[in-house]
Amino acid sequence: MLRHRYCSRLLIASVTGRLSLGMVPVALILAAQADGHSLASASLLAALYGIAPAFGLPMLGRLADLRGLLLPCYLGAALVAAALGSLAVVGTTHLLLAAGCVALAGAGCPPLEGGLRSLWHAVLPDDAHVRTAYTLDSSTQQIVYATGPALAIVIASWLSPTAALALAAAATLAGTLAFATAPPARAWRAVPRRRGRLGVLRPPSMRPLLLSLAFLGATVGALDVAGIAAAQQQDASWLAGALPAAFSAAGLLGGVLFARFQPTTAPWPHHLMLLGVAYAACWFPLLAPLPAPAVLALVLLPGALFVPLLTVASLTVTALAPPGTSTxxxxxxxxxxxxxxxxxxxxxxxxxxxxxxxxxxxxxxxLLLTARTAPAPAANQV
Structure with a gap:
């Protein structure tokens, strides 16, 4: 797939531009603690940054569908660079000012993920390549959230936490510019969309599907805390970092295997149901009292299914989306x-x-995926 023209550039640029999503939460906590704030206050700043894109990305995505990718990408990158640059210069001493910059940096995240998935049909020859591209894209998200925190810690230790924030701003700018200046991104326009207040949410099956994805995200958020708790209970401090790392590594492997052996047809609701039930079943063994190595081994099971489940859900979301709303x-x-x-x-x-x-x-x-009975439209609606 990556041999096709522009694919490597678009994927690498998108990952680089999204690297700040993994870097900034850790850098914020370190910067706030260095400025004398408590861990609770520092964590609130990181949580604010984590939630803010949930409100900004749909709006910038809608702007991309209406006006093309250039305006929302450049606008988002400018907002992120200005907000993170301000934090790097003035620090987090004034908590309210820092919170405003953090919210702006999160809400301004450029729509690189949505833009990339909208472009796959323009740069790849058929649906089989597009499905592989979705799997690869979902897998590379694990790189963002594994590499980003590690890079932030290294830069903060070597230079300072504010230098890590500045690097995150630079990565967003560089990745967004490389992405938005690619000829497919400059030329892309969404198909005309019908008017309607609900937009993407208009199809009845879309809302339960998005709610199911919120629960899918909750499993990852809860796993981070579960790793810390298990490490404390078993007096194995290494487990706190190893558990989410093993989950992400298994996700990468699961994504690669899914890309290699994915079905040629696309009855996505059926696949979603099977993957969702299997994913839930894989968490049951972790309820038993087990030694730390066994916990680490068992978390590989849901980890390996996470990327395939997210990939099929992503394909279904874009297939259900009304024309002109893919981003x-x-x-x-x-x-x-x-x-x-x-x-x-x-x-x-x-x-x-x-x-x-x-x-x-x-x-x-x-349960939500099983309850979805409406078939997804054909993938060429993306």
């Missing part, structure tokens, strides 16, 4: 995942990080 649709998908991620983290804390939280979230996701 906005991916914005809503990202919003649902981010809100679920924040909700899973918030719920897992008071419940002591028990693995029952990701299990319940996965079960709710599976």
């Amino acid at each position: 906005e649709a991916v914005g809503w998908l990202s919003s649902a995942m981010r809100l679920g991620l924040a909700g899973g983290t918030a719920l897992a804390g008071p419940l002591s990080g028990h693995f029952a939280v990701p299990l319940m979230a996965a079960a709710c996701c599976a």
Whole structure:
């Protein structure tokens, strides 16, 4: 797939532009603590940054569908660079000012993910290549959230937390410029859309699907807390970082295998139901009292299914989206995942990080996917 013209450039630019999503939360916590704020206040800043794109991405996605990719990409990159640059210069000493910059940086995230998925049909020859591209794109998200925090910690330790924020702003600018100046991005225009207030949310099957994706995101948010709790219970500090890392690594492997062996036909509702039920079932063994190595091994099971499930859900979202709303649709998908991620983290804390939280979230996701009976439209509506 990557041998096709512009594919490598678009994918690498999109990942680079989204690298700040993984870097900024860690850099914010380190910067706020360096400025004398408590861990609770620093975590609130990071949570605000995590939630803000859930409101900005659908709006910038709708603007892309109406006016093309250039305006929302350049506008979003400028907002992110200005907000993170201000934080890097003045710091987080004034908490309210810092919160405003953080919210602006999150809400201004350029619609690179939605733009990339809208472009696949323009640069690839057939639906089989497009399905592979979606799988690869979903897999590379694991790189963003695995590499981003590590890079932020290295830069913060070597230079300073504010330098990590400045690097995140530079990555957003560089990735967005490389993406938006590619000829397919400059030439792309959405097909004409019908008027309507609901837009992407107009199809009845879209709303339960997005809600199921919020529960899917909640499993990942709860897993981070569960890893910390399990590490404390078993006196194995290495488990806190190893657990989400193993989940992400299994996701990469699962995405590669899914891309290699994916079915040639696309009865997406049926695949969604099977993957959702299997994903929920994989959390059950983690409820048993197990030693740390066994917990680490068992988390590979849901991790391996996460990317295939997210890939098929993404394909279904863009297939269900009314004509002319493909970029906005991916914005809503990202919003649902981010809100679920924040909700899973918030719920897992008071419940002591028990693995029952990701299990319940996965079960709710599976129930919603099973309840979807309406078939998805043909993929050429993307």
